Amino acid sequence: MNLSAYLEGKRKTVDNFLKDYISLRKKQKDCPRQLSKSMAYSLMAGGKRIRPILALASYEAAGGRSDGILPVAASLELVHTYSLIHDDLPAMDNDDFRRNKPTNHKVFGEASAILAGDALLTDAFDIISRANASPAKLLKVIRELAFAGGPEGMVGGQTADIIFEGKKAKKKDIIYIHTHKTGALIRGAVRIGAIMAGSSPAKIEVLTTYGEKTGLAFQIIDDILDIIGTKEELGKATGADSAKGKNTYPSSFGLKESERIAEQLVNESLEALKGFGKKADPLREIAKYILSRRN
Numbered sequence: 180m181n182l183s184a185y186l187e188g189k190r191k192t193v194d195n196f197l198k199d200y201i202s203l204r205k206k207q208k209d210c211p212r213q214l215s216k217s218m219a220y221s222l223m224a225g226g227k228r229i230r231p232i233l234a235l236a237s238y239e240a241a242g243g244r245s246d247g248i249l250p251v252a253a254s255l256e257l258v259h260t261y262s263l264i265h266d267d268l269p270a271m272d273n274d275d276f277r278r279n280k281p282t283n284h285k286v287f288g289e290a291s292a293i294l295a296g297d298a299l300l301t302d303a304f305d306i307i308s309r310a311n312a313s314p315a316k317l318l319k320v321i322r323e324l325a326f327a328g329g330p331e332g333m334v335g336g337q338t339a340d341i342i343f344e345g346k347k348a349k350k351k352d353i354i355y356i357h358t359h360k361t362g363a364l365i366r367g368a369v370r371i372g373a374i375m376a377g378s379s380p381a382k383i384e385v386l387t388t389y390g391e392k393t394g395l396a397f398q399i400i401d402d403i404l405d406i407i408g409t410k411e412e413l414g415k416a417t418g419a420d421s422a423k424g425k426n427t428y429p430s431s432f433g434l435k436e437s438e439r440i441a442e443q444l445v446n447e448s449l450e451a452l453k454g455f456g457k458k459a460d461p462l463r464e465i466a467k468y469i470l471s472r473r474n
Contacts, residue, residue, distance in 0.1 A: 182464040189232045196253045217287040217295035230255040230368040237372025240459035247311035248375045257303040261296040327367025336360025348426040362394030392448035399441040402427035445470045
């Protein structure tokens with residue numbers, strides 16, 4: 180399959196939904212203009228929309244056929260964007276640029292940036308609640324997203340990352356940080372797609388394995404790119420995490436071993452999909468793409 184065409188088509192579909200969402204948000208009188216501008220600034224700043232696309236691809240692989248998945252998938256980008264806004268704040272990573280643009284707090288101020296992140300996170304659940312699916316299914320999705328983004332997922336990983344900054348973390352702690360800070364939302368995206376498709380518990384479990392493996396591989400490759408080249412997805416300068424005393428896979432496992440682990444994870448994610456047909460090809464190609472980013 181032509182992965183580039185697939186990713187571009189899905190990205191445009193997600194972007195069109197997000198543009199409509201932002202347009203509606205700007206028209207709502209009770210939303211302060213400063214807030215809607217700040218939300219739009221980061222949400223529409225670019226990005227490959229990998230998390231929504233993974234949800235869409237998982238949905239298709241599991242046999243889903245309704246348009247009800249799109250709002251749910253797009254909501255993942257709101258959660259991801261909120262996390263990036265907060266991650267860039269002086270109290271966190273203190274970054275001045277994101278995707279070659281000034282970070283949100285540099286443009287709108289720290290208070291507005293915090294509130295824009297809060298608003299995006301809250302709106303994600305509002306969007307899901309309005310999706311065209313059964314209440315029972317949407318409840319499962321909301322629980323899944325809350326788990327992926329909460330204290331046992333992304334927020335927990337971010338907390339551990341801060342705790343160990345400037346310290347020598349054990350390998351198990353680095354694995355925890357990576358599987359939670361980045362991996363949890365990727366895993367959640369894949370599971371949400373399967374849930375929306377009405378998949379069986381067994382099929383969801385298989386797709387969960389895929390999501391866990393690719394999620395961890397994604398962050399390991401980012402660690403590698405942080406050393407050998409510009410970080411494509413996060414848009415930060417080369418060596419940024421290393422310079423801040425962050426614990427990364429290369430700093431603990433070594434560059435070559437990190438590459439080997441990432442390759443093994445991708446191979447295991449592909450193996451997990453062996454029972455799926457051609458509809459899962461986008462998932463397979465995305466996993467391979469994640470690995471190819473190091474080249």
